[in-house]
Amino acid sequence: MRVLLANDGFGDAGGVQSYLDRIVAGLAARGHAVAILHRDSKPAPFAAAETYGFEQFSVAGGVDAALEQVRRWAPDVCFSHNMDRLEVEHRLADGWPVVKFMHGYLGTCIGGQKRFGFPVFQPCDRVFGAACLALYGPRHCGELNATKFVAHYRWARAQRDLFARYRAVVVASEHMKREFVRNGVDAARVHVNPLIWLIAIGDGPQRARWEALASELQVDARFPGWLRGDDRWDWVKTATLAAVPSTWPEPFGLVGLEAAALGVPAIAFDVGGVREWLRPGVNGFLVPASPPEAEAFGGVLAGALSRPIELAAMRSRAVAVAREMSLDRHLDRLEEIFGATRSPERLALRRVARGF
Numbered sequence: 001m002r003v004l005l006a007n008d009g010f011g012d013a014g015g016v017q018s019y020l021d022r023i024v025a026g027l028a029a030r031g032h033a034v035a036i037l038h039r040d041s042k043p044a045p046f047a048a049a050e051t052y053g054f055e056q057f058s059v060a061g062g063v064d065a066a067l068e069q070v071r072r073w074a075p076d077v078c079f080s081h082n083m084d085r086l087e088v089e090h091r092l093a094d095g096w097p098v099v100k101f102m103h104g105y106l107g108t109c110i111g112g113q114k115r116f117g118f119p120v121f122q123p124c125d126r127v128f129g130a131a132c133l134a135l136y137g138p139r140h141c142g143e144l145n146a147t148k149f150v151a152h153y154r155w156a157r158a159q160r161d162l163f164a165r166y167r168a169v170v171v172a173s174e175h176m177k178r179e180f181v182r183n184g185v186d187a188a189r190v191h192v193n194p195l196i197w198l199i200a201i202g203d204g205p206q207r208a209r210w211e212a213l214a215s216e217l218q219v220d221a222r223f224p225g226w227l228r229g230d231d232r233w234d235w236v237k238t239a240t241l242a243a244v245p246s247t248w249p250e251p252f253g254l255v256g257l258e259a260a261a262l263g264v265p266a267i268a269f270d271v272g273g274v275r276e277w278l279r280p281g282v283n284g285f286l287v288p289a290s291p292p293e294a295e296a297f298g299g300v301l302a303g304a305l306s307r308p309i310e311l312a313a314m315r316s317r318a319v320a321v322a323r324e325m326s327l328d329r330h331l332d333r334l335e336e337i338f339g340a341t342r343s344p345e346r347l348a349l350r351r352v353a354r355g356f
Contacts, residue, residue: 003027004075006037006092008084010056011044016082016103018238021048022197023079028054035073037066037092039085059088067091080166082106086158093165100166102176107159108183110152111142115309123309128160128183160184175306196220196305199235201227237262240311241284241304244268247292252276256284261322265314267301277325283318 007020020036025048027034034054041060043052055073059066063085070092078098083089092098105114108128115123117140124141126132135141136149143149160183163169169190171177177190198221200210207223214221224235236242242259249272256266257277266284268274269292280286287300304311 001077002033002035002073002075004035004037004070004073004078004092004096005081006078006083006088007081008039009044009082010036010038010040010058011047011052017047019103020081021051024051024054035070035075037070037078037088039083039088059085063088063091067095071095084155086155086162089162090165093162097167098165099168099170101170102180103172105179107156107163108179109141110136110149110156112156113142113309114179116141121313125182128156173306173308175308197222199224199239201225201232201235233258233262236264239264241301242266243297243301244274245294245297247271247289250274253278257322257325260284260318263315263319265311265318267297267304269297277321279321283314283321 005020005024007016009017011017024034024036035057036051036054037057037059039059041058043056057066057069057073067088075096078092078096080089080092080098080100082103089098105112108114109124110128110132115121116135118138124139126135132141133150133153136153137144137146141149142152163180163183163185166189169180169185170193171180171190172193174192177187177192180190181187198214198219200207200221200223203226207225211221211223213219214223222235224231227235236259239259242256242264244253244256244266245268246253247269252273253268253276256268256274259266260277260283266278268278268284268286269289270286271289271292274286278284278286285300285304287297
């Protein structure tokens with residue numbers, strides 16, 4: 001099959017590009033021909049190296065010219081993702097069957113956040129419509145700029161009007177299926193295809209057993225082995241959630257704070273010094289550990305992954321917590337301790353004052 005992937009940006013940083021990298025490689029490995037349609041005159045540098053090798057068409061030089069190239073390439077189906085140029089979506093639907101992957105609340109929310117910001121942060125389950133304009137300002141649904149949110153409303157309405165033209169809509173959770181069904185998409189055309197990948201970084205005697213178990217249970221898992229430095233962080237920063245299932249009373253558990261510095265919230269057992277950096281509901285989830293049980297950890301993990309809005313909000317808070325515990329602050333305190341070693345009395349006073 002010849003599959004055309006469409007996305008507004010190409011090579012962008014973020015979860016959608018990570019997904020595209022994986023799906024392009026996976027489709028090609030299964031024998032499908034793959035090409036990519038995007039809007040950029042110059043692709044951004046954040047895609048996987050292999051992704052740049054696939055044939056590309058850009059509308060930057062004109063929609064007509066790009067779609068003529070697509071016509072000559074002759075796709076069997078178009079797999080569309082985030083495409084802010086809705087003219088392109090209409091033209092694709094005119095010529096080919098379009099399967100739309102809804103990565104977010106496009107067409108069901110003015111600002112795309114699907115939550116109220118006032119008087120408290122809370123998810124919104126309203127059906128998208130004109131009443132959203134009246135609520136946008138009072139409930140702080142996004143950027144408080146009248147010109148922008150009216151333009152965003154018109155765009156969201158135009159995107160919603162496209163729903164009927166998609167042959168199928170793919171979403172990543174039952175939550176998102178409910179969202180699009182209540183906003184007018186026929187339930188029979190909405191397909192849930194979870195995007196949960198397990199990335200197990202590290203090595204050891206259990207690795208072969210875990211790989212076999214993942215294969216047996218048909219879990220989409222990656223086992224990159226033991227990684228160092230940037231190679232490790234390149235994997236971590238693509239994650240939605242960092243799982244730290246250690247049952248040992250960790251003196252601190254540095255890996256969770258390292259993930260937080262990359263904007264990745266964590267889930268961990270409530271053991272040892274984990275609470276020093278993991279603040280429940282702020283930058284992650286704590287699992288009771290009296291005693292620590294795999295079933296309990298899995299239950300909290302599944303619950304966390306079913307709340308994408310809450311997880312997304314935790315990303316910036318994770319970075320904020322990491323900044324509070326930065327290397328510079330740590331070194332500042334070490335220097336104080338080093339300097340105070342010449343005066344034991346001064347060190348004792350500092351311990352009382354600083355709690356260190």
